[in-house]
Amino acid sequence: MDWLQIFSNSLSSILSPATIGYALAALGLAVHFGYAGLLNMGIAGFMAIGAYGYAISSLSFGFPWWLAILVGLGASAIFALILGVPTLRLRGDYLAIVTIAAAEVVRLLFLTTAFDEYTGSADGLSGYQGSFRDANPIPDGIYGFGPWMYTANEWWVRIMGLVTLAIAVLVVWMLMRSPWGRVLKGIREDEDAVRALGKNAFAYKMQALVLGGVLAAAGGIVYALDRAASPGVYVTSLTFFVWTALLLGGAATVFGPLLGSLIFWVLQTFLSNFLPALVQAGVLPFMSQIQAGTLRFILVGVALMLLVIFMPQGILGNKKELTFVK
Amino acid sequence: MSSEFPAPDEPTTAMPASPVERPKSTGLHVGDAKPGVAKIDPIIVVDGVRRTFGGLTAVDVEHLEIPRGVITALIGPNGAGKTTLFNLLTGFDKPNEGSWTFDGTSISGVPAYKVARMGQVRTFQLTKALGLLTVVENMKLGAKGQRGERFWSSLIPAAWRKQDDEIEERAMKLLAKFKLDAKSNDFAASLSGGQRKLLEMARALMSQPKLVMLDEPMAGVNPALTQSLLDHILDLKDEGMTVLFVEHDMHMVRHIADWVVVMAEGRVVAEGDPYSVMQDPAVIDAYLGAHQELDLGVVTGRYAPEGAEAAPDAEVQEKLLAAGIAELEEEEK
Known part of the structure; x- marks a missing residue:
């Protein structure tokens, strides 16, 4: 068993665009669920809209990379508004039902052949990196040390992703310690009580839905920045992976989503290397290497259940502040 | 109304050995004290408000005025429509018909948060800390x-x-x-249940309201805390606020209310100062007990009194059941 390779791969995933993308999406979900109490089960839809908004406006309309990113973020804000107007007046559970359906609608719209010219249907979109790479100020070459050896383009994606994440964390952190965040937490606890104190609960929930949606779209863009936008990525299981990352770190915290995504991806990468290696070494004689690779998704599901039951507050959360049992 | 709530200069209020009886406000109404009587200076005027849940009329108030600057109690049996009326007045529920004004401006159909911003805050029967x-x-x-x-x-x-x-x-x-x-x-x-009641009331006061509406402020509060809550409510009046509260505890109503409105089956059946209202046979029948003489339906004028003796018990029970269901529906909302 090549332990060095396994650990090198695992550590390398700390800086992967997937980790940064998940962290951004989980931060958006923290705004939705952890602070505003909005049960959004369609985070994959927001990520898809961000990624496709970026890819389509780059490829079909030839927008420069920064404008294409703004289009992706703007599209997700509009998606949040459309979703929020009919559902935010309903009780929380209904938002969960509507968002899970809406995310599927979005994915199927990108998958259908009807818009093949723009979306690439099942093949997805790729080759939109030109404008972004042209803006790269780093000279060609390979930089870094240990497990973190990347090309100039790979560094460019990671640096921009980390800058976005830093700004997002700062904004959410400032919002949640302001009176605005106080109102939001009040709505999470009891919407009627907050309305009785003269706050427009609907407007606050809408603002939270849009903010979280834009953050999730930013996550989707970072995730797709260096590779391709494919409808197979934005499936419901992506939503649950982001939920797992969020709950692992702590839903009602600012740094929890970061830590959760980090642990999630390091563990995922470790298991995807380690489990097949175990089979190869003959430790798991009852399964094939491919089966062993899929085993990790089963473990994610088990982990999500155990988290919700035994550690609902997550690693960084205050046990008193967020529990599922009132 | 003062913007601050000054620490009371009499520290004796901290632990009153026996509550000091404070003078009641009188001369609030014009003419006889009958249901819907006009007030000298009303803060809330309700006209023809009706709210039905399916076939059940939970609230049907023809006319009601709440006097300004005093403490008004809203009493009545379970299912009388008190909480529904509260919900309607504060914008948490919408009536089938009717209009009402707060401080001279119409607030029918105005959403709850705007009503609260205008200076009319409420608390909830089930405390919402x-x-x-x-x-x-x-x-x-x-x-x-x-x-x-x-x-x-x-x-x-x-x-x-x-x-x-x-x-x-x-x-x-x-x-x-x-x-x-x-x-x-x-x-x-x-916090304990009683402390949450206190917190909810204090939180409502943070908005510096003109009218404070308390839905059963004493429910589940121990007697020692009750005394201090009563004093707090009386203090509100001294600070120039109007108080409207729902309560079942008659001693408390007698002790602090300047005016009492009695509801039964959605209607206002009596109004007056606490002492005379509690002498009113209609109130005794509808609420204080002794309904062997008259049916609730008679009190609200739906039956002729002579049918009272003949009215079979089953019918009375059916009505009580319907009233109970209405109350449950209200609480579930």
């Missing part, structure tokens, strides 16, 4: 017109820091008055 916010955060949430509650300006601490400090100072003063200051940094979920 925001459990996973601290006590002081609960209080600060009550303050109106906070700059930091707007999305963009909340990102600039300099824009709201000073105002927030002022609000916190005011919150701590009020908490001290309600004897909750030692708990200010605890989660509200850790």
